[in-house]
Amino acid sequence: MSQDALRDTRFVLQQLLQAPAVLAGxxxxxxxxxALIDQVAEAAHEFADGLLAPLNASGDREGCHLENGSVRAPxxxxxxxxxxxxxxxxxxxCHPDDGGQGLPQxxxxxxxxxxxxxxxxxxxxxxxxxxxxxxxxxxxxxELKARYLGDLASGKSLVTMALTEPQAGSDLxxxxxxxxxxxxxxxxxxxxxxxxxxxxxxxxxxxxHLVLARLPDAPAGSRGLSLFLVPKWLPDGTRxxxxxxxxxxxxxxxxxPTCVLRFDGATGWLVGEPGRGLNAMFVxxxxxxxxVGLQGVGAAGAALAQAEDYATQRAQGGVPIxxxxxxxxxxxxxxxxxxxxxMLALWTALRLDQAHxxxxxxxxxxxxxxASLLTPIVKALLTDQGFKAVxxxxxxxxxxxxxxxxxxxxxxxxxxxxxLYEGTNEIQALxxxxxxxxxxxxxxxxxxTTRLLQDVASPWAAxxxxxxxxxxxxxxxxxxxxxPAGLAAPSALRGCGLVLLAALWARADAAAVGxxxxxxxxxxxxxxxxxxxxxxxxxxxxxxxxxxxxxDPRAAAATLALAAGVTE
Numbered sequence: 001m002s003q004d005a006l007r008d009t010r011f012v013l014q015q016l017l018q019a020p021a022v023l024a025g026x027x028x029x030x031x032x033x034x035a036l037i038d039q040v041a042e043a044a045h046e047f048a049d050g051l052l053a054p055l056n057a058s059g060d061r062e063g064c065h066l067e068n069g070s071v072r073a074p075x076x077x078x079x080x081x082x083x084x085x086x087x088x089x090x091x092x093x094c095h096p097d098d099g100g101q102g103l104p105q106x107x108x109x110x111x112x113x114x115x116x117x118x119x120x121x122x123x124x125x126x127x128x129x130x131x132x133x134x135x136x137x138x139x140x141x142x143e144l145k146a147r148y149l150g151d152l153a154s155g156k157s158l159v160t161m162a163l164t165e166p167q168a169g170s171d172l173x174x175x176x177x178x179x180x181x182x183x184x185x186x187x188x189x190x191x192x193x194x195x196x197x198x199x200x201x202x203x204x205x206x207x208x209h210l211v212l213a214r215l216p217d218a219p220a221g222s223r224g225l226s227l228f229l230v231p232k233w234l235p236d237g238t239r240x241x242x243x244x245x246x247x248x249x250x251x252x253x254x255x256x257p258t259c260v261l262r263f264d265g266a267t268g269w270l271v272g273e274p275g276r277g278l279n280a281m282f283v284x285x286x287x288x289x290x291x292v293g294l295q296g297v298g299a300a301g302a303a304l305a306q307a308e309d310y311a312t313q314r315a316q317g318g319v320p321i322x323x324x325x326x327x328x329x330x331x332x333x334x335x336x337x338x339x340x341x342x343m344l345a346l347w348t349a350l351r352l353d354q355a356h357x358x359x360x361x362x363x364x365x366x367x368x369x370x371a372s373l374l375t376p377i378v379k380a381l382l383t384d385q386g387f388k389a390v391x392x393x394x395x396x397x398x399x400x401x402x403x404x405x406x407x408x409x410x411x412x413x414x415x416x417x418x419x420l421y422e423g424t425n426e427i428q429a430l431x432x433x434x435x436x437x438x439x440x441x442x443x444x445x446x447x448x449t450t451r452l453l454q455d456v457a458s459p460w461a462a463x464x465x466x467x468x469x470x471x472x473x474x475x476x477x478x479x480x481x482x483x484p485a486g487l488a489a490p491s492a493l494r495g496c497g498l499v500l501l502a503a504l505w506a507r508a509d510a511a512a513v514g515x516x517x518x519x520x521x522x523x524x525x526x527x528x529x530x531x532x533x534x535x536x537x538x539x540x541x542x543x544x545x546x547x548x549x550x551x552d553p554r555a556a557a558a559t560l561a562l563a564a565g566v567t568e
Contacts, residue, residue, distance in 0.1 A: 015515060022353075026353060026359070027359060029357060037107060040107050045114045049114075052118040053118040059255030063254040066246070066257075069243070071202065081125065090153065092108050105356075106349040108349075112298070118302070120298070124255075128159060131283065132152060144269055161285075162193040162209050166192065173221035178213055179214065187213075191263050192245070192261070197421075200242075209230040211268060212227060212281065213277075230267070244259050252410070285422065289376070296383040297386060299390050327396055334393055339524075340531065344377070344382065345382060347374075348378050372436060373432070373436040376428035377500065386415060386418070387415050387419060433492050434485050453506065456507050458528075474543050475546070483550060491546050506528070509528035
């Protein structure tokens with residue numbers, strides 16, 4: 001990750017979000033000051049750039065291999081993980097009772113972005129570890145926590161999230177994996193799960209699989225799913241009946257094994273209450289979705305640093321191509337999306353910290369409601385735009401970007417799956433519409449944007465406020481017209497994302513004006529101008545789409561279906 005990205009992270013946390021002051025109001029994090037945040041951020045970037053980045057290209061070329069039923073990760077990956085564990089990085093945001101450092105999630109978010117920028121394939125092993133730890137801590141029995149929680153916190157064990165089956169993707173209610181109780185409190189798990197990231201590897205001895213399955217006589221649908229902990233190695237030291245059937249051949253992330261796992265009468269234990277598996281799993285999924293959004297930011301930031309460096313050295317017409325307006329446009333827009341995405345992701349992580357640790361119950365509830373609203377936007381918008389930004393940075397390289405030598409094409413391949421996993425971006429849009437906007441007629445979103453734009457001393461605050469008001473009117477008109485969710489949701493999510501970024505860019509402009517008049521802050525103000533003049537106008541198109549849906553929902557649905565090839 002470039003020093004420019006590290007400098008921008010410091011700006012977002014300390015000048016824009018005032019994170020040290022916010023954390024000072026949370027008793028659990030009151031001692032997390034600016035100096036500590038800086039120290040952790042710098043060390044995270046140093047680890048990622050020094051140990052992980054050199055393994056990125058080689059890991060992609062070597063890939064993972066299935067040998068005698070076990071997966072071997074690329075050369076150097078297990079060593080890097082041991083160094084990561086030795087440095088105490090997995091313990092960063094874990095509870096002190098479990099040996100953790102108890103730092104806030106917003107600080108751990110900086111680590112996730114740094115790893116995503118340096119080596120996304122290696123980052124996949126770490127990506128959901130804290131989510132798995134939090135799930136077990138919140139819902140596991142005392143016996144399971146005593147047996148597995150400490151090793152998950154320290155990174156001596158890793159975790160998987162085993163949800164998807166060949167016939168059950170986004171509709172998890174179709175899961176067929178069965179769990180049959182034994183008399184000793186354990187269960188026998190039988191079934192097949194696909195697309196399991198890190199389903200087997202040699203980074204750690206133990207792997208803890210968190211598996212959705214059905215108990216006997218469980219009702220059909222998602223309400224019949226329970227969550228089970230199924231370890232690779234049983235307490236007596238024997239290997240559990242978890243079989244790696246194959247490794248998927250993938251477009252990218254070759255350094256991360258995506259496994260088909262067969263639970264062939266494996267032993268497991270219930271986590272949480274019977275029939276409430278998804279409730280327990282959501283602890284993992286929400287954290288994972290923010291981290292996926294940070295994958296988009298990290299990849300885009302790394303690609304931007306590469307492209308800017310290339311543009312200063314590559315000559316065209318006797319001058320560096322950075323002097324040409326079309327190249328400047330590609331880089332400037334990528335910067336606006338990337339830096340805006342960093343603001344949005346870190347703000348969401350900070351709201352989650354407030355949801356977990358604020359001393360006032362009403363504020364905890366409001367913070368959780370807002371973080372839940374922001375999470376699908378972070379996941380979908382930041383991966384969409386991260387992929388677009390990386391593609392634009394590849395464009396700067398011209399033909400050199402398309403070949404492997406420069407490494408930019410690997411970033412594009414590795415990032416593409418982020419639009420698909422942890423719930424496709426289309427699912428995120430439906431979640432936002434049906435669960436976050438529709439139930440309260442977008443009232444929470446209105447309150448959030450109002451508060452975000454309150455007392456912002458920027459000339460762009462008025463434009464952001466107007467954008468928020470116009471979008472809110474359009475959303476409520478569509479709701480009142482009873483437009484089907486599938487039609488309205490995509491435009492609604494993107495519109496909400498643009499409005500939130502507008503508010504954040506107005507605040508960033510104000511923070512930059514109030515800071516030193518140096519090159520960094522001048523560039524920040526220029527990027528704010530570019531966002532409002534070149535990117536925010538997309539909202540006009542989205543408003544027109546929503547208005548057309550409101551005017552005649554049935555005609556819009558029929559037109560869409562016919563254009564897509566539906567003839568009946």
